[in-house]
Amino acid sequence: MYLLILFVICNAFHHKGSLQTNTTLNLALNFTDQAPSIIIKFFLPIARQNQQIVGCFVSFENLTLYTFELDQLQLKVNSNIDYDVHSIQSNSDTQLVQYPYYSMIYLLCQSDQNIIIDYELTYLEDYLNPFCINNCKGYNDTRNGNSSYCLNNYCECSLDKLGEFCQLDSSYLINSNWVRVNLDSYQWKYFYYQIRNTNIELQSNLDQSDQNISKNSFINKVYSLTLRQHPWISIPNRKFSYFLTNCSSLSDTLQDLISEETTETILYIGLYNNNSIQVKFNLSVVTTSSDDDDEVQRNKLILIIVGSVVGVLLLLSFFLSIFNNQRMNQNAQHEENIEQNLEIQQIAFKSPSGIRQFYQGFTKQFIKDYFDPINVQEVMKSYPGLSQFEDCVICLETLKNGISLEMKLCSVTPCFHIFHFQCLSSWLQKQRNCPFCRNEFNRIQIQNIYPWVELNKEKRKSESEQESQYLQRLKHNQNTDLSQDIQLNDSQQDFVHGKNRPTVEG
Incomplete structure (x- = not known):
């Protein structure tokens, strides 16, 4: 018990090791009911560089006789075999599985080649919530800075996160603003964009004449689209992807994604490099309709006019207040001068004996x-x-x-x-x-x-x-x-x- 508390406080894994792909590894766990669930992280940076797809699985059943169609995997529902489907689809360097505690579990990583996969196992003091894996904090520990959270038994991911438990990162795209994209071999990168209308294009500076890129590599860079989801069911993937060109219109795809009931305006764009070498290019999202630009210009003009009117009114009120204050001061000074001079004139009229003479004036x-x-x-x-x-x-x-x-x-x-x-x-x-x-x-x-x-x-x-x-x-x-x-x-x-x-x- 004390050892479990120590590992939880120190945020340390309890056990680490490695396994051969396409070979089942059985692990005997020894914390009995003191650890309601476990987390296993698989690290694939070396394996993924030369593989299009790698999938790791966890079960209390022996996985020796199982073979999985990695391209056809879907979100698991009440299955004894657990896996990180969105990390597999995104070809991520890390895969994470949270699983109930069993005294014996089996691990299997499937790939087209036989390579070594490293893993880490951590005992948790919390019971497994299958709808909020790792408390929706992605691959990180729950105390790290990910602002996603579990809400009503699903993960409410922050805008820059996507995936079943918010494990994948994305970058914000600004309209008509170019960004530099570096795609490693067989790598996905994700971006999100605020939709204002559906008449938008993906523009890039892909170069077919690059000597470092094979002849067919131009058509092997693809993109995929999806709207933000609560919870995340599907992410941009190869099954629903399109060839990326120097000018790719997104209008038709967006029309298919957006329904009358949909109010979501955040679009996620996935880019995939289906080559064995790294590619670099610039990317931008451009609104092809002039309506958005016209609206922006109108808004700017309205702001300028309103600001100018408010400024003029403030300036006028300022000068009027100064003028009124000066006028009041002058009137007060004028009346004071009158009183002072009247008093002086009366004092000047004294009798020779020094007794002041008071005169009765007119009505x-x-x-x-x-x-x-x-x-x-x-x-x-x-x-x-x-x-x-x-x-x-x-x-x-x-x-x-x-x-x-x-x-x-x-x-x-x-x-x-x-x-x-x-x-x-x-x-x-x-x-x-x-x-x-x-x-x-x-x-x-x-x-x-x-x-x-x-x-x-x-x-x-x-x-x-x-x-x-x-x-x-x-x-x-x-x-x-x-x-x-x-x-x-x-x-x-x-x-x-x-x-x-x-x-x-x-």
Whole structure:
């Protein structure tokens, strides 16, 4: 018992030896019921190099009188004689048989020549599951990296494995991608391919003029096809094979393999070298229908368009967020500047004794009615002389190049000084004077002279409302630096000289 555990832990074989082909070898086993099953591996690399096919068999019956048709072997069903049918068909270098424990078993390897075959025998602590040989791990120990597994009493092989217990390797073929193939004598190699349509070809660069290859070798390279199976019943084999040419169409064969009930899309391709010497060539699977290529191109175009649209939208949202943040920051800064300047202006107006004078301003409705907002460009178009006022003296921001809508609206005082409407409105709510020249405003005077700015071409003309030289110069963009006393009319002179100013009681 301890010896069995030691061999299981160390993954070691218990017994090895050799046998002569076409001669039955009887083995006496001595672990009784402590080993429910055994595995026997046959190693054929030397034998297979000169043989088209070799088959090894295991039974508790004497095999001396048996002769097998190796080309006609099928999967065994409830047979006392066990063998590795897919390894035999694939002419593999290794064959593996898992068999129940018997005190005496018989081994036989059949071949056309008498040669020596090496074998290894390992005792197992698991009972035999005839549907999951070696736990579906191929020729390797169950703890090795094969990702295949036993599922519902059959082997679920990974894509790169095929065979009854996933013992054969295969390589992935990419559409229109060339691979180098080296086939030893009487050797099979397997590939798998994702089917998208049945209009495909096997293309190769086989050369009939190669001096190292016999005249008939060109037709002795064959291929065989099968779809993926669960479990594997048949693999690509010589019985269902076709001659390999430089351009072999697979369409007809695929049509025979694919039925209406079949949903499998993995195709396995087997290549066989039926020669006694090695051959080398390049191989590729090519889709002959343009539908697949067109679909690929359409998918690429769709991805490019979708990616471009998403990229543009992300870019626009990024710039819009930056613009909105800048606008919010500018508005906040603008309001902060207004408040700071108003506070500065109020502090500047202190009485000689140091007591601040507080002035009662106009109501919002009064300011809206008589200091109504006007577009800066329209005002400067009607009064070009006002263009000399480039900045609002309240917020110190530009008048001419305002960014936001609030900064594009202005208001003109009766003394013809221009400010942002929002700035002037905040100012006049606290005190009744011009932020620029400090002329005080009287509600009655403002009502009497309103409107003092006319943007229409046709203005009211009356004897009591004559345009002053100052307004004429503003309209004609002339110098307005002369003495203000000679430019203002009588009503505006009142603001300059302090007439009718409201008195502030301390």
